[in-house]
Amino acid sequence: MRRSWIHRLLGLLLLLGSLSGLRSQIPQYGMELLARPDPAKVGSDVAFQLVVTNLSPFVLGTFQVTAFVEGAGTFQSATNALGFATNQVSANGLTNTLYFEIPILTNNQVADLRYTFRPTTRGSIQQNVWIQSASTAFFSTNYTTRLLAGVADLRVGFRSVPTGSLPGDLLACTITVTNRGPDPAEEVRLTNSWPAGFVLQGVDPSGLVLDRQSPDWVVLLGSLGVGEGRAVQVRFQPPAAGVFSWTARAGVPDYATSPGWIPEATTRVTVVEPGPGRFQVTTLAPSAFNRQTGVMQQRVRVENVGSNAVEAVRVMVRGGADGLHNAQGTNGVVPFVTLDEPLLPGEARDLWLQTFNPSRIPGPDPELSGIEVPVPGGFQPETVLVPIDRVVRNPDGTVGLEFPAQPGRRYTVRFGSGLASRGQIALPVMTATANRIQWLDWGPPLTPIPPADAASRFYEVLEVTWP
Amino acid sequence: MRRSSSILRTPPQAAPPILAMLLSTVPTVAQSFWVQDDWTRNFRLGIQVTLNVQAQLSIDGVVPRRTGDPGTVGVPGQNHQYDDGYVRVDGTGNAGGVTSFWGYQDASQYDPATGQLVYRSTRGFSARDQVTVDSGPMPGLELAYGGSLHDWRQVRLGWEFGYSWVPMELRDNSTLPAQFLREVQAFDVGGISLPTAPYQGGSSGIGPVIPDIATARPDEVLSGFLSGSRGLDVDLHAFRLGPNLFWRFGKQWALSGSIGPALGVLSGGYSYNETFRFSDGTTVVNNGGQDKLICVFGGYASATVLYRVVYNADLYVSSQFLSLGGAQYGGAGRRATLDLGQTVMTSIGISWPF
Numbered sequence: 001m002r003r004s005w006i007h008r009l010l011g012l013l014l015l016l017g018s019l020s021g022l023r024s025q026i027p028q029y030g031m032e033l034l035a036r037p038d039p040a041k042v043g044s045d046v047a048f049q050l051v052v053t054n055l056s057p058f059v060l061g062t063f064q065v066t067a068f069v070e071g072a073g074t075f076q077s078a079t080n081a082l083g084f085a086t087n088q089v090s091a092n093g094l095t096n097t098l099y100f101e102i103p104i105l106t107n108n109q110v111a112d113l114r115y116t117f118r119p120t121t122r123g124s125i126q127q128n129v130w131i132q133s134a135s136t137a138f139f140s141t142n143y144t145t146r147l148l149a150g151v152a153d154l155r156v157g158f159r160s161v162p163t164g165s166l167p168g169d170l171l172a173c174t175i176t177v178t179n180r181g182p183d184p185a186e187e188v189r190l191t192n193s194w195p196a197g198f199v200l201q202g203v204d205p206s207g208l209v210l211d212r213q214s215p216d217w218v219v220l221l222g223s224l225g226v227g228e229g230r231a232v233q234v235r236f237q238p239p240a241a242g243v244f245s246w247t248a249r250a251g252v253p254d255y256a257t258s259p260g261w262i263p264e265a266t267t268r269v270t271v272v273e274p275g276p277g278r279f280q281v282t283t284l285a286p287s288a289f290n291r292q293t294g295v296m297q298q299r300v301r302v303e304n305v306g307s308n309a310v311e312a313v314r315v316m317v318r319g320g321a322d323g324l325h326n327a328q329g330t331n332g333v334v335p336f337v338t339l340d341e342p343l344l345p346g347e348a349r350d351l352w353l354q355t356f357n358p359s360r361i362p363g364p365d366p367e368l369s370g371i372e373v374p375v376p377g378g379f380q381p382e383t384v385l386v387p388i389d390r391v392v393r394n395p396d397g398t399v400g401l402e403f404p405a406q407p408g409r410r411y412t413v414r415f416g417s418g419l420a421s422r423g424q425i426a427l428p429v430m431t432a433t434a435n436r437i438q439w440l441d442w443g444p445p446l447t448p449i450p451p452a453d454a455a456s457r458f459y460e461v462l463e464v465t466w467p
Numbered sequence: 468m469r470r471s472s473s474i475l476r477t478p479p480q481a482a483p484p485i486l487a488m489l490l491s492t493v494p495t496v497a498q499s500f501w502v503q504d505d506w507t508r509n510f511r512l513g514i515q516v517t518l519n520v521q522a523q524l525s526i527d528g529v530v531p532r533r534t535g536d537p538g539t540v541g542v543p544g545q546n547h548q549y550d551d552g553y554v555r556v557d558g559t560g561n562a563g564g565v566t567s568f569w570g571y572q573d574a575s576q577y578d579p580a581t582g583q584l585v586y587r588s589t590r591g592f593s594a595r596d597q598v599t600v601d602s603g604p605m606p607g608l609e610l611a612y613g614g615s616l617h618d619w620r621q622v623r624l625g626w627e628f629g630y631s632w633v634p635m636e637l638r639d640n641s642t643l644p645a646q647f648l649r650e651v652q653a654f655d656v657g658g659i660s661l662p663t664a665p666y667q668g669g670s671s672g673i674g675p676v677i678p679d680i681a682t683a684r685p686d687e688v689l690s691g692f693l694s695g696s697r698g699l700d701v702d703l704h705a706f707r708l709g710p711n712l713f714w715r716f717g718k719q720w721a722l723s724g725s726i727g728p729a730l731g732v733l734s735g736g737y738s739y740n741e742t743f744r745f746s747d748g749t750t751v752v753n754n755g756g757q758d759k760l761i762c763v764f765g766g767y768a769s770a771t772v773l774y775r776v777v778y779n780a781d782l783y784v785s786s787q788f789l790s791l792g793g794a795q796y797g798g799a800g801r802r803a804t805l806d807l808g809q810t811v812m813t814s815i816g817i818s819w820p821f
Contacts, residue, residue, distance in 0.1 A: 292659050294567050294673040360563035433669035436662045
C-alpha cells in the first residue's frame with residue numbers, strides 16, 4: 001500500500017507541530033490483541049486483531065505499529081484499513097515481523113490491524129508489539145497465545161466393577177476411553193487416582209506402558225481416532241474393607257476439551273469383611289476322574305451351622321494337590337467357589353469341585369472352609385453370541401450343551417429363568433481346547449441350583465471377546 | 468594383455484527384424500563407434516527356451532502309501548493317524564490309559580454295537596498306467612563366460628564355459644481306476660457322550676477322553692478312482708565347457724560356434740498330488756514325493772549370432788543342441804524316466820566382451 005502525497009504532507013506538518021509545541025505532551029494509547037481461536041490449533045489459521053486507540057487529545061502522525069511474532073508457522077495475510085502493512089520472515093522461518101503504518105491517527109480514532117498465521121508446532125506464539133509515532137513516543141507490550149495440538153473430548157467409563165468382594169481378593173475391572181472428537185487424539189494418558197493401599201497387580205492388554213506414581217498411576221493408551229475407543233482391564237487387590245472411590249481421568253498433552261466436558265469418571269469399589277455365618281464343609285466322596293470332562297471331580301457339602309440365614313457362601317479350597325479347575329476367584333493365593341443361593345440355618349447344599357491332575361489319579365482331599373459373603377457380581381464381559389447346536393437333558397438331571405469353538409478362545413454361558421430375564425454369567429470362563437465344547441450344567445457352584453430343581457432354565461453361549 | 472588387430476569404424480546399420488525389436492529397447496547411443504575385437508574375455512547373459520524334453524510316467528502294480536501312520540494295535544501310548552481322524556498322545560502322556568488328543572470326521576465312524584470309534588487308513592492302491600509327457604517350451608536362464616586363445620584378425624579361437632538353468636514340470640493329470648487297501652482300527656469310547664463330528668480334540672488333557680489302545684479290524688479292499696496329478700518337478704542345471712570359434716563376418720555381425728562335453732545336475736524329483744475316490748463316496752487326499760540329486764553326462768554343440776549394438780555390448784541369438792543321459796525316478800509301483808537326449812535350447816540376450 002502506498003502513502004498518498006497528502007498523507008505525507010500531513011505527517012510532516014504534525015511532526016513539525018509536535019517539535020514546535022506539542023512535544024511535552026505524552027501520547028496515550030489503548031491497545032488490545034485478540035486471537036481467534038484462543039487457544040489456537042496447530043495446522044489451523046489463527047486470526048489476530050490488534051486494536052490500537054489514540055487516547056491522547058491530539059492527532060498523531062506517521063504512526064507505526066510493529067508486531068514481532070515468535071513461533072513456527074506460516075504467515076497468511078495482514079490488513080490495515082488506515083494505511084499499509086508488510087511482513088518480513090526471518091531466515092529460519094521462526095519469526096515474523098509485521099509493520100503497520102498509519103499516516104494519521106486522530107484523537108480517539110481506532111486502528112484495526114489484522115493478521116493471520118497458521119501455526120505448525122505445538123507450544124505458544126509470543127508477540128512483542130511496539131507503537132511509535134512521529135512524536136517518538138514508544139509503547140511496547142507482550143502477548144502469548146497458547147497453541148493446542150487439537151481438541152478431543154475423551155469419555156471415560158468403568159465397567160465390570162466387582163461387587164461382593166473381600167479384602168485380599170484378586171479383582172479386575174475395566175476402564176473404557178472413547179474419543180468423541182472433534183480431533184484425533186495422540187498420546188492419550190489415563191491417570192488413575194485410587195485409595196492408598198490398593199495393590200495394582202497389572203493392566204491388560206499386555207504391552208501398555210504403565211507409569212506407577214504413588215498414589216496415582218498412569219497408563220499410556222496411544223492414539224485414538226475420532227469415535228475410537230480403547231479398554232483396559234485393571235487387576236488389583238484391596239487390602240482392607242471399606243467403600244473406596246476410584247477416579248480415572250483421560251487426557252492428552254496440549255489438547256483441550258470442549259467447554260464443560262469432563263474427561264473423567266469415578267466409581268466406588270465396595271469391599272466387606274466376611275459375615276458372621278458359620279459353615280461346615282465336608283467331602284461326600286473321594287475325588288474321581290471324569291472321562292467326559294477330563295478333570296477330577298469331587299462332591300462336597302456346605303451346611304449352614306450358624307444361627308442366621310446367609311445370602312451366599314464362599315468355599316475356600318486349600319491344600320489340594322492340583323489347581324482348582326472351576327475356581328471362580330482367588331483370595332491371596334487361595335482359590336474359591338461361591339454358592340450364591342440363600343442358605344438357611346441348618347440347610348445344606350452339595351456342589352462340585354473340579355481339579356486338573358495330569359496323573360488322572362485322586363490326590364489328597366483339600367482343606368475346605370466356608371465364609372459368608374455378599375452375592376458376588378459385576379462381571380460384564382464383552383461377548384459375541386455363539387449358536388448352541390446340541391442340548392441334552394441327562395437322566396441324572398444335568399443339562400449338557402454343545403457348541404462350536406475355536407481352540408484358545410474363551411467362552412461362557414449365560415443362564416436365566418426365562419427368555420426375558422437378563423440372566424447370570426456362569427463362572428468360570430472356559431478356554432477352548434478343541435473345536436467343540438461340551439458344557440454340563442450340574443448345579444452349584446456353576447449355577448445356583450441344579451437345573452432339575454429349577455422351574456425353567458434358558459441358556460445362551462457367549463464368546464468372551466473382552467477382557 | 469594382447470590387444471587387437473581388427474578395428475572397424477562403422478555407422479549403425481539396419482538390423483534384421485528380430486534384432487530390430489530388441490534394439491528398440493536399447494538406449495540411443497552415439498551415431499557411430501568402433502567395433503574393436505580386442506577383447507580377451509566375454510560374458511553372456513540371456514533368457515533361454517528349452518524344447519524337446521520328454522518323460523515317461525508309469526504306475527504299475529501295488530503302490531504303498533507312506534503318509535498317515537496308523538500305528539500299532541494293542542499298544543498304549545502310541546500316536547495313530549488315520550484318513551478320518553487321529554488318536555494321539557496328549558500332554559499328560561495318556562495318563563490313566565486315556566487321551567484327550569483325538570478326533571474323528573464323521574458320525575458314521577461310531578459303531579453303537581461295540582461302542583467303538585472306527586478309523587481307516589489307506590495303506591496303498593493298485594493301478595496301471597503309462598504315459599509319455601512332452602514338456603513343451605520351458606523358459607530358463609543362460610550364462611556363459613569365455614576367453615580368446617588365438618587371434619587371426621577376423622577369426623578368433625577361444626574357449627567357453629556355459630551354464631543353463633531350466634525349471635521343468637512334466638505331469639500326468641489322468642484319472643485312473645484303482646483298487647485300494649484300507650487298514651481298519653477301532654477304539655472303545657469308554658462310555659462317554661461323543662462330541663458331534665467333526666471333532667478335533669486338543670493335547671491339553673482337558674475335555675472328553677477315550678482309551679488309547681487300538682484294536683484291529685479286518686482290512687478293507689475297495690475299488691475307486693485315483694485323480695489328481697503325478698509327475699516330475701525338477702530343475703536342470705546344465706554345465707558345458709568346450710572350444711569356441713569366433714568369426715566376424717560383417718561390420719557389426721559375428722558368428723560363434725562351440726562344441727564339447729556337458730554335465731547336467733537334476734534337483735527335485737517325483738511328486739504326486741492325488742485324491743483317492745472310494746466307491747463308498749469318501750475321499751482321501753494323498754500328497755507326497757521324493758526328491759533327489761542326479762548327475763547326467765553328455766555333450767553339446769552350439770551356434771551363436773552376435774550383433775554389436777554399442778561399443779562394448781552385443782545382442783546375441785544362440786541355438787544349442789544338448790544331449791544328456793536319462794534320469795530315473797520313483798519306485799514301488801511308480802516310475803518316471805526323464806529323457807534329455809535330444810534337448811534343443813534357444814537363447815537370446817546380451818554379450819559383453821572385455
